[in-house]
Amino acid sequence: MTADPVILARTQAHVLTLTLNRPDKLNAANDELLLTLTRELQAADANPDVRVVVLTGAGRGFCAGQDLGDVSGRDMTFTEHLHHTYNPLIRTIRGLGKPVISAVNGVAAGAGASLALAGDIRLWAASASLIEVFSNIALIPDSGSTWTLPRLVGYHRAFELMALAERVRAEDALRLGLCEHVFADDTFAADVQAYAERLAQRPAHALKLTKQALVAALTSGLDEALDQEAALQQLAGDHWEHEEGVSAFKAKRAPQFIREG
Template sequence: MTQPESPVILSHTSAGVRTLTLNRPDKLNAANDALLLMLTAELQAADADNAVRVVVITGAGRGFCAGQDLGDVSGRDMTFTEHLNHTYNPLIRTIRGLSKPVITAVNGVAAGAGASLALSGDIRLWAQSASLIEVFSNIALVPDSGSTWFLPRLVGYHRAFALMALADRVRADDALKYGLCEEILADEGFADAVQAYAERLASRPAHALKLTKQALNAAMTSTLDAALDLEAELQQLAGDHWEHEEGVTAFKAKRAPEFVRAATEPE
């Protein structure tokens, strides 16, 4: 009897944290169309679920994502441009446009488009054994899936070019030094440590963080004047929300604010 195939994305929710796990461990979670399209759909579902406050993307087994599964696209009647516009580009746009914080929990190698995915999170947590490789030049291709946008903003043009041209592996300690991740966590207990970090983030004011992400995304490509105008607009939205009243009330009462309401209460 043939066993049913495991889903390419595993989804689990605990304490307001939706963890989406790339589940092709035998291929170091190399991406095929099914994985990319399902990950995009799961992110959209998480965004629509009021019980979800933070999303974590990680990998099963010993890899985060080894990039494109070349066997999946070999011989296909589709151009590179068509493939990117069908799979990777909608995924990266979904992550950056999600109204909730996204943590990329890099548990192993992140190569090629997997490196782009690792860089796309609002917060990047790395295991000590994790590494990142902009491997595209090894097969004479251009970095895609957002790498040319993310990497130079993090490390500067010159280091970004060198990493892309030479396809050198970046290990965790250098990743922290370069600004490619916010924290390095021990390999042992990595998933539990990521969950604890995500739960801490989930306890923060969700509406204010949504607006903060919106402001930061816009500021990455705006002028100072435009950023100031948007800040003023979004600050009004934040100030009119119940979270602000709770924060001020808690401050005056010298207690911790309660930014998580019961599911039956309106946000």
Template sequence: MTQVPVLLVETVNGVRTLTLNRPDRLNAANDDLLYALTVALRAANAEDAVRVVVVTGSGRGFCAGQDLGGVSGRNMGFTEHLQATYNPLIRTIRTLDRPVIMAVNGVAAGAGASLALSGDIRLWAQSARLIEVFSNIALVPDSGSTWFLPRLVGYNRAFELMALADTVTAAEGQRLGLCEQVYPDETFAADVQAYAERLAARPANALKLTKQALSAALTSSLDDALDQEAALQQLAGDHWEHAEGVTAFKEKRAPDFRKQG
């Protein structure tokens, strides 16, 4: 009997789509899925043809969080489990050279909510729902939620969402700044692909450096951020993309950031 892969991988027009594929469990994460996703992200980072990565879910859910059946009876503490699975995944996403789009097609709960918040861009379907469900089983939000959520909505709103485990709809999520765009369910996949291809046409090196600058600025002083910008600007200015952008501007045409200078 052929085993169904826990992760589907597809590349179209520079967009690598990674689809969590446990639809019967609303893509609840087990060790195999977490490992496969981390490996696939790192592989995408090593391929020049991949310019944008999209993470989404198959079926009705994005990711329902940890599959509790996969950890029950295991001789491993919470800390050890997180350090071996979720933490490497979140760190990989945040340090990836490529932009990472989280395409939330359904429920994102628990660690799945953390995953949904971890991308550089968050696109939601109208049916998407986010729930910081940890307090329902008397646990602490993990996998980056305590870092991502208060930076997006503020301490007080983040605490409320975590303490009460309220469900955030797509409309509310966009109002709160948890997602950049909301698309109709029936066109969601096509809308995400179109958005990702638009991003893939942008200057890859400049976006990589921009991601580095933003990540560093989140925990740095203004003086440090200014110094970081100056250093990264030199790297951007020395790259062929900059020359192409300037030449295209002078020639009054659209720049082609996919070609090598």
């Protein structure tokens, strides 16, 4: 018998949905899942038919973090493991030239919380939750959480969530800025698809440059950000999307930012 794939991939209306597929373990991550997901994202970046990527989980969990059984007894340091698996994945998400939606359908714990926070847009189901569980086993948050979480909620709240391993439920996640929207459980998949298709209709090249500018600005000063904006604005202005946007504005019609074929 062939084992079920650890990542399910489906493309509809220019939206690629990548589903973590270890539902019996709440999609806890092993090396195969992490490396396969990274490869799928890299392939999506090179695929012109894909305009938006959605990351979600099968079953009732988004990702329960590292599968500890997968690393138990392994002759590999923590540092080596992170450099081999999680760090390339997070760098791929943040550097992807397309919007990445984290569709958090259930619990996101540990490194799964880091993955949930790494998306450009975070959509949560009403029953979803997030927990920085690392301190419960006397480890520090990794896979980008120490970079992402304080930028969302501030240093002090981030430290409290990490130190006490407090579970954040959907209504509080929305209030804290850990997600942009919360959808009902029974319509979650359809709501996420509709949102992603709406995003896919936007100007892909301009959004790629917008993401590039935002990521750079997170670690730059004002002068650098202004220079980066000026350079990227030229690239945007020289692209056919800009011409289409201006033409549509003048004609008082909706712009068509997708060219098939």
